[in-house]
Every structure is written in structure tokens, then in C-alpha cells.
Amino acid sequence: MGSISFRNVDKVFGQGTGGVKALDDINLDIADKEFVAIVGPSGCGKTTCLRMVAGFEAASAGSVQVNGRPVTAPGPDRAVVFQQFALFPWKTVRENIELGLRNKNLPVGERNDLVASALKLMNLETHVDAFPHQLSGGMQQRVAIARAYVLDPEVLLMDEPFGALDAQTRVVMQEELVRLARHNPRTVLFITHAVEEAVYLADRVAIMTRRPGRIKEVLDIKAVRERENWDSHARIEDVMDLESFVHLRTHIWKSLREEKGFKDV
Amino acid sequence: MTSPPLGFRETMLLGLAGLASFIGLWSFLSGSGIVPAQFLPGPLDVASRFVHLLTSPFAGATLPAHLASSFQRYAYGVLLAAAIGVPLGLLMGFFRLLDDIVTPIFDGLRFIAPIAWVPFAALWFGTGIGGPIMIIFAGAFPPCLINAYRGARFVEPRLIEAARMLGTPPSRMILEVLLPAAVPSIIAGLRVSAGLGWQSLVGAELIVAAAGVGFMMVQAQGSVQTPTVMAGMIAIGIVGMLIDILLRQGEGWLRRRRGLES
Numbered sequence: 001m002g003s004i005s006f007r008n009v010d011k012v013f014g015q016g017t018g019g020v021k022a023l024d025d026i027n028l029d030i031a032d033k034e035f036v037a038i039v040g041p042s043g044c045g046k047t048t049c050l051r052m053v054a055g056f057e058a059a060s061a062g063s064v065q066v067n068g069r070p071v072t073a074p075g076p077d078r079a080v081v082f083q084q085f086a087l088f089p090w091k092t093v094r095e096n097i098e099l100g101l102r103n104k105n106l107p108v109g110e111r112n113d114l115v116a117s118a119l120k121l122m123n124l125e126t127h128v129d130a131f132p133h134q135l136s137g138g139m140q141q142r143v144a145i146a147r148a149y150v151l152d153p154e155v156l157l158m159d160e161p162f163g164a165l166d167a168q169t170r171v172v173m174q175e176e177l178v179r180l181a182r183h184n185p186r187t188v189l190f191i192t193h194a195v196e197e198a199v200y201l202a203d204r205v206a207i208m209t210r211r212p213g214r215i216k217e218v219l220d221i222k223a224v225r226e227r228e229n230w231d232s233h234a235r236i237e238d239v240m241d242l243e244s245f246v247h248l249r250t251h252i253w254k255s256l257r258e259e260k261g262f263k264d265v
Numbered sequence: 266m267t268s269p270p271l272g273f274r275e276t277m278l279l280g281l282a283g284l285a286s287f288i289g290l291w292s293f294l295s296g297s298g299i300v301p302a303q304f305l306p307g308p309l310d311v312a313s314r315f316v317h318l319l320t321s322p323f324a325g326a327t328l329p330a331h332l333a334s335s336f337q338r339y340a341y342g343v344l345l346a347a348a349i350g351v352p353l354g355l356l357m358g359f360f361r362l363l364d365d366i367v368t369p370i371f372d373g374l375r376f377i378a379p380i381a382w383v384p385f386a387a388l389w390f391g392t393g394i395g396g397p398i399m400i401i402f403a404g405a406f407p408p409c410l411i412n413a414y415r416g417a418r419f420v421e422p423r424l425i426e427a428a429r430m431l432g433t434p435p436s437r438m439i440l441e442v443l444l445p446a447a448v449p450s451i452i453a454g455l456r457v458s459a460g461l462g463w464q465s466l467v468g469a470e471l472i473v474a475a476a477g478v479g480f481m482m483v484q485a486q487g488s489v490q491t492p493t494v495m496a497g498m499i500a501i502g503i504v505g506m507l508i509d510i511l512l513r514q515g516e517g518w519l520r521r522r523r524g525l526e527s
Contacts, residue, residue: 054430055429055430074430076432079431080430086421086423087427088424088427088428088441088442088445099428099431100431103432133523
């Protein structure tokens with residue numbers, strides 16, 4: 001189980017007259033095993049939404065709940081994949097992936113099995129003993145995803161996870177994530193400013209306004225994807241050529257362009 | 266205006282030129298009689314005294330034996346400073362409450378120079394092993410604490426967030442996240458501590474101690490044996506430099522291992 005709900009959530013940074021309202025009355029429900037992407041102009045507060053679910057930030061008003069319980073602190077039930085990977089540079093690939101399981105005090109045998117399957121899932125078997133700085137950006141992000149997946153979290157929070165990768169690596173990772181998400185569905189909150197990425201990956205896409213961020217519109221991608229059978233196309237570029245895909249993408253682009261401060265990417 | 270960086274050879278030559286001019290000026294001052302030789306013996310006199318002291322005892326021991334005795338005190342003092350300063354600094358970097366309690370006391374105490382601890386240290390710990398160790402400790406402790414604290418306090422916030430998200434308990438957070446993240450800063454602090462400790466040591470030995478290179482120098486001063494005093498100073502300089510070079514090597518090795526530089 002892993003549902004997320006934002007109820008009338010406001011977020012103000014700073015205090016008193018110097019305070020800046022970052023989020024204004026956010027309402028969003030994400031169902032169990034649903035993949036929701038939030039897109040919005042830079043600085044609209046989309047990352048703040050994710051950080052509140054993670055427990056890194058508290059809401060100034062309203063409530064953020066996971067499985068009906070208000071979020072109070074970070075925890076392994078809500079695994080985060082960061083844009084800048086946030087791997088521990090002094091730990092090997094195995095040690096990075098293992099840390100969360102050690103914190104759970106799992107028996108060694110069980111822990112090793114879980115690590116082995118996470119390594120296999122992300123094609124990292126040949127890099128078990130490497131340190132992060134010896135790996136490419138794409139490989140580092142694979143480690144970060146494995147570190148999150150191995151916890152079997154109720155929700156997976158991905159904060160522009162492919163933002164720091166080059167275009168080609170990004171495409172490979174997007175395809176892999178689709179493979180993971182379709183075969184082993186789980187609740188994902190995915191933050192991105194890349195419109196095509198959001199449409200390609202998500203079941204629903206929430207569009208935010210510029211600061212103070214509000215949810216402007218939520219689009220049901222899954223219905224279109226299933227109706228038009230996107231998953232019969234193995235490659236991302238084939239999906240992106242479909243008329244139904246282009247239609248959704250254009251709609252979101254237009255919606256974002258209406259927001260002042262939107263930066264073309 | 267900055268000039269382009271010099272090659273290794275040029276740097277070495279310039280260094281040698283500087284050293285040669287220094288020794289030349291020194292020879293001139295003592296040889297010409299501007300400064301009486303009794304107060305400023307020439308470089309050769311000092312060098313030959315230095316060599317002589319390597320094998321012949323003065324004030325109860327040879328120069329190497331005095332240095333060994335000094336080094337032992339020094340090692341105890343610096344190790345004690347590291348053993349208390351580093352863990353305390355890490356804990357202060359993690360527990361804000363401890364930071365708020367310790368920082369005001371520490372900020373007051375650290376402006377008392379190591380040499381100013383001498384009378385107190387002599388009263389409390391005597392002039393045997395305890396007093397000098399306490400003085401070295403006073404010199405070496407602040408950089409250990411400050412650098413461990415800064416290292417722990419300014420860890421990349423993303424790494425702390427990642428560790429909290431993974432459910433890392435406080436003890437493991439300190440040992441497996443803050444400590445390794447702070448290692449470069451801790452090593453830099455140890456290097457400063459090692460230098461300051463060595464400087465404080467000789468100050469301490471001038472007053473309290475019955476052996477050691479500082480003690481040897483005070484004895485020589487009493488009988489106006491300037492070459493021996495200066496040989497002691499040179500020995501202190503050489504050992505201090507060796508300690509610094511060794512620690513620099515260690516620091517470089519560690520940084521390379523971390524991938525911080527190639």
C-alpha cells in the first residue's frame with residue numbers, strides 16, 4: 001500500500017513580512033501503485049511538494065499524508081532518488097545499496113539476497129565494489145535507484161532524477177524506468193521540468209503554476225496510453241511520434257507557456 | 266599582477282637561492298664581527314655543534330635522546346587532543362544542543378595561548394610528564410575540535426537527507442556519514458594541531474621538564490653556549506618540518522583515494 005495525499009497544503013519560506021509563499025492550496029491524491037509526475041516552471045515549488053512527502057520540509061498549512069498518516073519525519077517507507085544522486089562517496093556500490101537494509105536490521109542472508117536482486121535489476125553486477133566517483137553519471141543514478149528500490153518502499157519519490165544526465169543516458173534510463181514501473185508497479189511521485197519525460201513515464205501529469213505554485217490541471221495519461229497501446233512500442237522515440245502523445249505534449253507545453261517565467265528546455 | 270606558475274626546477278632553484286642568501290647574510294654578520302660571535306656563531310660552528318651533539322651528551326643526553334624524550338611527550342599530548350577533540354567536534358556538529366552548550370566555553374578558552382597554560386599546568390600536573398602534556402594538549406586541541414566540528418556541520422545536506430531517508434540511526438549517522446565526510450577536514454585539523462602542538466611543546470619544556478630539546482636549550486642558555494641553543498632550534502625546525510611533510514603525504518593519499526583529486 002502507498003497512497004499520497006496533499007490536503008490544502010500551503011508552504012511559506014521565511015517568516016513574517018519577509019516570508020515567501022512557495023505553495024498555495026495544493027490538493028492532489030495519488031493512488032496506490034500510481035505514477036504521477038508534476039511538471040511546472042522553474043521555482044514553482046514542485047520539488048518542495050516532494051520534499052514534504054519525504055519529510056524534509058513541513059507544510060505551513062494543510063496536511064501531507066501517506067497511507068492516511070501525516071508525514072512527520074523522513075523514513076525508508078518513502079525512498080527518495082535525488083537529482084544529484086546523493087551517493088555516499090566513501091561507500092562502494094554495494095555499501096551504498098546495503099545501508100538502508102542494515103538500518104532495518106535484516107539478517108545478513110536476506111540482506112545479501114535483496115542487494116543481489118537490486119544489483120541485477122539495475123544491471124550493476126559488474127560494479128559492486130566500485131566507488132561512486134569511478135562511475136558515470138548514469139551508473140551513479142542506477143545505484144541511487146537500486147538503493148531506493150531495495151527498501152521496497154511504499155512510495156518512491158524521484159526529484160528530477162535524470163536532470164543531471166546527458167541526453168542519451170537519459171533516454172536509456174527513461175526506458176528502464178518504464179520497464180520497472182510497468183512490471184513492478186508502485187506508487188511514484190516524479191518531479192520533472194521535461195514535458196515529454198512526464199508524458200512518457202506517468203499515469204497522470206499534474207501541471208503547476210508559477211510561484212506561488214498551485215495545481216493548475218491534472219491530465220490522465222494512462223487512459224490515453226492504454227487506449228492507444230503505447231506500450232506496444234519498445235522505443236521512446238516511437239511513442240513520442242504517436243499522434244496521441246504529441247497531442248498531450250502540446251497541450252502541456254501550451255499550458256506551461258501561459259506561465260510567466262517558464263524556461264524553454 | 267600574477268606571473269605564470271614556475272616549473273619544479275625553477276621553484277627548487279629559487280628556494281635554494283633564498284637559503285643560500287640567508288646563510289650568506291648570517292656568515293657575514295657573524296664573520297665580520299658586527300655581532301659578537303658569542304651571541305651569533307657562524308653557520309659552520311652551529312653545524313659542527315649540531316653534528317657533535319648527535320653523539321655526545323649535553324645536559325644528560327645526546328640531541329637524539331632529547332628529541333626522543335620531547336617527541337614522546339608531544340605524541341601523548343597530540344593524541345590526547347585528537348582523541349577528545351575529534352569525537353567532541355563530531356558530536357557538536359550533529360547535536361545542536363551540545364554545540365550551544367560547549368561553544369561559548371570553548372570560544373573563551375581557546376584564546377588562552379598554550380604558553381599561558383604553563384603556570385596552571387605546572388601547579389596541577391607537575392613538571393614531570395603531566396604538565397608538558399597538558400600544555401601541548403592546550404595547543405593541539407582547538408584545531409582538532411574546530412575542524413571535526415566544521416567537517417561534520419557542513420556535510421553536503423543531500424547526504425544527510427539521503428541517510429535520514431534510509432532510516433539511519435544517530436550512532437551510525439555519526440560513524441558512517443559525518444565522520445567519513447569530515448575526514449578531509451579532520452586531517453587538515455590534525456596537521457595544524459601537530460604543528461601547534463610541536464610549537465607549544467618546546468615552550469613548555471623551557472619551563473617544565475627535566476629532559477627534552479627545550480630543556481637542553483635552556484641549560485645551554487645558562488652557560489651561554491649559543492651554538493647549542495641554535496642547534497636545538499634547528500633540530501626543532503627539522504622535526505617540525507618532517508612531521509608536516511608526513512602528514513601532507515597522508516592527506517594527499519587520502520584525497521586521491523576519495524577521488525577528490527587525481
